[in-house]
Structure formats: structure tokens, C-alpha cells
Amino acid sequence: MIKKQFQTESKRILDIMVNSIYTNREIFLRELISNASDAIDKLCYISLTDDKVSLSREDYRITVTPDKTARTITISDNGVGMTEEELENNLGVIAKSGSLQFKQDMAEKGDDTSDIIGQFGVGFYSAFMIAQRVTVITKAYGESMGRRWVSSGAEGYTIEEWDKDSFGTNIILDLKPDSENEDYSEFLDDWKLRSLIKKYSDYIRWPIVMGEETVNSMVPIWQRPKDEAPDEDCFKFYKENFFDSTDPVSVIRINAEGMVSYKAMLFIPGAVPYDYYTTGYEPGLKLYASGVMIMDKCADLIPEYFRFVRGVVDSPDLSLNISRELLQQTRQLKVIASNIEKKIKAELKNLLNKEPEKYLSFFKSFGLQLKYGVVNNYGAKKELLQDLLLFYSAREEKLISLAEYVKNMAEGQEFIYFACADSVAVAKGLPQTEPVRNKGYDILYMTDSIDEFVVNMLSEYMEKKFKSVFDDDLGFEVESKSEDTDENNQPLLDFVKETLGDKIHCAKISTKLVSYPVCLGTEGPVTLEMEKYFNSIPHEDGQEIKAQRVLELNSGHPVFSALKNAFENDRERAENYCHILSDLALLLAGLPVDDPSEFSSNVWNLMK
Numbered sequence: 001m002i003k004k005q006f007q008t009e010s011k012r013i014l015d016i017m018v019n020s021i022y023t024n025r026e027i028f029l030r031e032l033i034s035n036a037s038d039a040i041d042k043l044c045y046i047s048l049t050d051d052k053v054s055l056s057r058e059d060y061r062i063t064v065t066p067d068k069t070a071r072t073i074t075i076s077d078n079g080v081g082m083t084e085e086e087l088e089n090n091l092g093v094i095a096k097s098g099s100l101q102f103k104q105d106m107a108e109k110g111d112d113t114s115d116i117i118g119q120f121g122v123g124f125y126s127a128f129m130i131a132q133r134v135t136v137i138t139k140a141y142g143e144s145m146g147r148r149w150v151s152s153g154a155e156g157y158t159i160e161e162w163d164k165d166s167f168g169t170n171i172i173l174d175l176k177p178d179s180e181n182e183d184y185s186e187f188l189d190d191w192k193l194r195s196l197i198k199k200y201s202d203y204i205r206w207p208i209v210m211g212e213e214t215v216n217s218m219v220p221i222w223q224r225p226k227d228e229a230p231d232e233d234c235f236k237f238y239k240e241n242f243f244d245s246t247d248p249v250s251v252i253r254i255n256a257e258g259m260v261s262y263k264a265m266l267f268i269p270g271a272v273p274y275d276y277y278t279t280g281y282e283p284g285l286k287l288y289a290s291g292v293m294i295m296d297k298c299a300d301l302i303p304e305y306f307r308f309v310r311g312v313v314d315s316p317d318l319s320l321n322i323s324r325e326l327l328q329q330t331r332q333l334k335v336i337a338s339n340i341e342k343k344i345k346a347e348l349k350n351l352l353n354k355e356p357e358k359y360l361s362f363f364k365s366f367g368l369q370l371k372y373g374v375v376n377n378y379g380a381k382k383e384l385l386q387d388l389l390l391f392y393s394a395r396e397e398k399l400i401s402l403a404e405y406v407k408n409m410a411e412g413q414e415f416i417y418f419a420c421a422d423s424v425a426v427a428k429g430l431p432q433t434e435p436v437r438n439k440g441y442d443i444l445y446m447t448d449s450i451d452e453f454v455v456n457m458l459s460e461y462m463e464k465k466f467k468s469v470f471d472d473d474l475g476f477e478v479e480s481k482s483e484d485t486d487e488n489n490q491p492l493l494d495f496v497k498e499t500l501g502d503k504i505h506c507a508k509i510s511t512k513l514v515s516y517p518v519c520l521g522t523e524g525p526v527t528l529e530m531e532k533y534f535n536s537i538p539h540e541d542g543q544e545i546k547a548q549r550v551l552e553l554n555s556g557h558p559v560f561s562a563l564k565n566a567f568e569n570d571r572e573r574a575e576n577y578c579h580i581l582s583d584l585a586l587l588l589a590g591l592p593v594d595d596p597s598e599f600s601s602n603v604w605n606l607m608k
Helices: 011-021 027-047 084-091 098-108 123-129 184-188 190-200 231-241 331-354 356-379 382-388 402-407 424-428 431-438 451-458 487-503 528-535 558-569 571-588 596-607
Strands: 062-067 072-077 131-139 146-151 157-162 168-175 208-210 250-256 262-268 285-289 292-298 310-314 390-393 398-401 415-420 443-446 464-468 506-509 518-523 548-553
Touching: 027 062, 027 072, 027 123, 027 168, 027 190, 027 292, 062 184, 062 190, 084 131, 084 146, 084 157, 123 131, 168 184, 184 190, 190 208, 190 292, 231 250, 231 262, 250 331, 262 331, 331 356, 331 382, 356 382, 356 390, 356 451, 382 402, 382 451, 390 402, 398 402, 402 415, 415 431, 415 451, 424 443, 431 443, 431 518, 443 451, 451 464, 451 528, 487 506, 487 548, 487 558, 487 571, 518 571, 548 571, 558 571, 571 596
Parallel strands: 062 208, 285 310, 415 443, 415 464, 506 548
Antiparallel strands: 062 072, 072 168, 131 146, 131 168, 146 157, 250 262, 262 310, 285 292, 390 398, 390 443, 518 548
């Protein structure tokens, strides 16, 4: 028996196949089972026109048999088998695939029903990751004699005639000996093989049998019609496969046909995973090709702003690279991802409109993610996401959408008014909200640190511009009690600034305070909320970003009169007033006072 050389490849190429293309050695079982499934598919197709095939659909199976004593694993199928020529062409030439040829032949005949998995002809060679020798005993349908193919790697292979009772193929893997760094014996354990079958090949359409038991499920839930897969079953599938004890808010079913055909079952979680807002969280959908798992988490299928969505996508049309471990950036993949994005948006919008309580539950968990999506990439997706945002309404005392706000705007109102603060309670107490509320306009209280960036990125909604209650120009005449001007009170304002020093950028007479004596505003592009946000992020230079704080005084308030009187008659008391007013402005803005002890002392001195 003459050893033959691989026709087009060398030992170096085979080494690259095993050590570089496949980074996970457990892939071997997935590949060999997929090949066995393809062999059965081919014979099943032949049986449609050849009544000599003695098997019915119920007879087909793939068998996996470990032998700890012999240190072998045998994968058997009763599919079409291979002739000697096919052994030469398919196993003797690396990267030539009989499955691909079969699929091309069917396409030329106008038959696109064959769902063949293997296409690249190298999956078989993944066996050499764990095996020191691979033996293939096969008998082609319609032939009287079988063949045996044997190879120990790149040195070559032998083919000889071999008695085999029935058509089909047996692949026998003689495992490599264990070493200090490699435990090949683990693949001889039943539990390990079963777990790999469940992980990668659970939805192969033919039974995969170990002993007397069928290991795989065969028909995935996403392939079943809706009346055979009610939401309750889908929720159970979600919790079992994505390790969540909470029912999802919604299930999205997709059955797309056309240029790219695929089925998907997506879930919007009902609770935030414990690691969701950490760097350790891995987004992505499970990706299957004709029931064979290709990737556990394919991030390319889901946009970052919808990274909370879990689920599966199964398509026979994806262009996979030769290892199946990595997915190429193909047009088909982009088409699927784009369609998934639209389906998720539509489902969320439907929940918002028809099941607001469910949507509210979702938004409390993942609304922050949508807001980050608005800000990211310079607002590239703000039009897609803006309808899904909720903010707390001062009038309604609950979260509402921007569409609801605009719909309920008062007659003559030109702007969407908002106030950024750490909490709703702080926002309610902001002196700057008073003139807007007195005007009868609703205010959106924005309490997430990113909210101000969100509205800056949106700029407007439904042709209504956003306006902060902190703006000097609120778009209407404010009935302020302040009648004096900065010019009339400049000596006093200079005194306030001198007394407070670096605590403020300047002091001025407010044009919008009504019943409050003081408030804290800013000048320049950095607001108080931006200051808090930026300083919550570590900086390499350790320097904090500081807003230019402005102490605004209500010249029509009795407190201002007291300050002015003290300035003219008791400078020490006036200094005390300045510090107290500055600290009160900080507290009203939801900020801590710089020195609680000093603040307390100033109040005590005032009470003497």
C-alpha cells in the first residue's frame, strides 16, 4: 500500500490549518458532525428520485462513540458515503469541499433547497488538533466495496479497499497522548462530548446518538411556527440559555426571506445583568448557520445602543471564512444587522405606545444605554433613538416621551424647557425653574449625568428647540422682583466677589429670580452638571474641570436689602452674609458646601 502525498499542501500548511485557523480545539466535533449531517442530506436528496434508497427519514442518524481503552472517538453516519475518487478529491486535497460542489451542482439545476453546511473543505482537518491518526472507513451509496483512508498528518495518507456492510462513513480519531499542558483524555468522557454536542450541534436536523440516547434537540425553537412556540416557551428558552431568572420584557421573532434569508429570535431583558455596565460585559447574538452554532456572541449583529438585546440568528446564507470561527464582514451580515436594528426599534416603539408600563420597566433598566447611543458618534443615531427617550415631567410627575411633551405644550410655547440636576427633588427646588413654572410651561427634569449632553446633541425635537432653565434668555419676559442693574450695584457685587474669592467667577443681579433671594448660575460652555460629569471620570493630569460659577442675587428680595445695608454699615456682617448666601446657592443647586463647619459657624454668628 503506497502512501500518497496531499496534492497541493505541505506539512507547514496543515500546521497552519490546525494551529492558526482553529484556535479552539473542541471545534473538531462540530466540524465532523456537520460533515456527517451533510452526507445524510445528500443521500436524503438522492432518495427523492431514487426509490432504491432503503432508508426513511426516521432511519438517518449520526453516532458518536468514545472508547477510553482504545483512546478513540468514532463519528459515524449512514449518509451517502464517498467513492475512492471522492476520497482523493475531498480528503486528499486540502480546502476542496464535496459539499460545496454538491451545492453548486444543485444551484445549476435550479434547486436551492439543499441546506448544506460544510463549504470549505478544511473542517475535516480540525480532527488533527486532538488526533495523532485519523481513519475514515466509508462506502458510497450504490457501490459494492468500501474504502479506508488513513493519515497521521501532513506526511500523507493511504487509501485501500475495505469491507463495509452498509453505505455511510465512520471517522475514527486516535487521540494524542496527554502531556503536561494538554489533556486530550477529556474528550473521551461522555459528559464532555455531550456538552459539546449541545453547545455546537444541538440543532443539527438529524439525531446525534450516544449509546441509546439522542443528545441533540434537532428542531430549534426559533425555527418553529409561532403557534408551536408560544411566548411562555420562548421565555423559558431565554432564561435557560441566557442565564436570567427574570422573564424578558418582549420577544421579537424574525423570519426574513429574499436576498438574505434568516430566522431570528431576540429578547429584550426584563432586568439589567449584574455586569452590564462593566467592561467585562460581552454583547452579541448567538449566530447559527443552518442550526450549527458559529459564534456564541456575535457583536457585529447588534448595534452598541441596543447591546442589551439577547437572542439567536440562524441563516444558511452567511459567507463564513474557512474556519467558521470568525465571520467575514460581508454584505449579507450588514443586511441582517440593519434589519435587526429596525426590528428592535419598531418593537420598542410598539411597547412605548401600546404597553407603556412594560416600556417604563425596560427604560428604567436600559434607558441610560439609549442616551449613550444618542451621544455616541456625534449623534449619528439620534433620529433613530430620540423617540424612545423618557424624561421626568414636572407637570405630569412621571416619565414621559418627548412626543408627549410637545403634544401637551402650552399655547404660544416655543421651547422644550429642561432642568438638569442630581435628582427630581433637587430639580424641583431649583430657583431657576420658578419663572418657567409661573408661566404655565412644563419642565423636563433630567437627572442622569449624560442628559445635558443628550439635549445638546439633539438640539431640537419636532422643530422645538431645547432650552435650559439656567439660560439668561428664557424666551419670555420674566416677572422678576429685581429692578436694579449690575451697574447700580457694582461696588456691592465687587465686594461679594472679593469676599468669596475663587468660590465664584463673579456676582450679578439676576433677571429671573422671583421668590428666591439667590441662585447659582454659570458662564461659558461648562455647566454645573457638566462639571460633575467630567470630574467623575479619572483624568491623567489629575486636574478638575471647573465651571465658571456666577452668584445671582435677587435685588427685589428682603435678603438683598439686608446684604446691602450690612455692606454700607457693617462689613464683617456683610462678609458673613456673602458666605451664607454662597453656601445656600450651592445647596439649592444640589452641590455640597465647601466647608460645613464654616457654614455652621456663619449661621450661628448670624443668630447672635
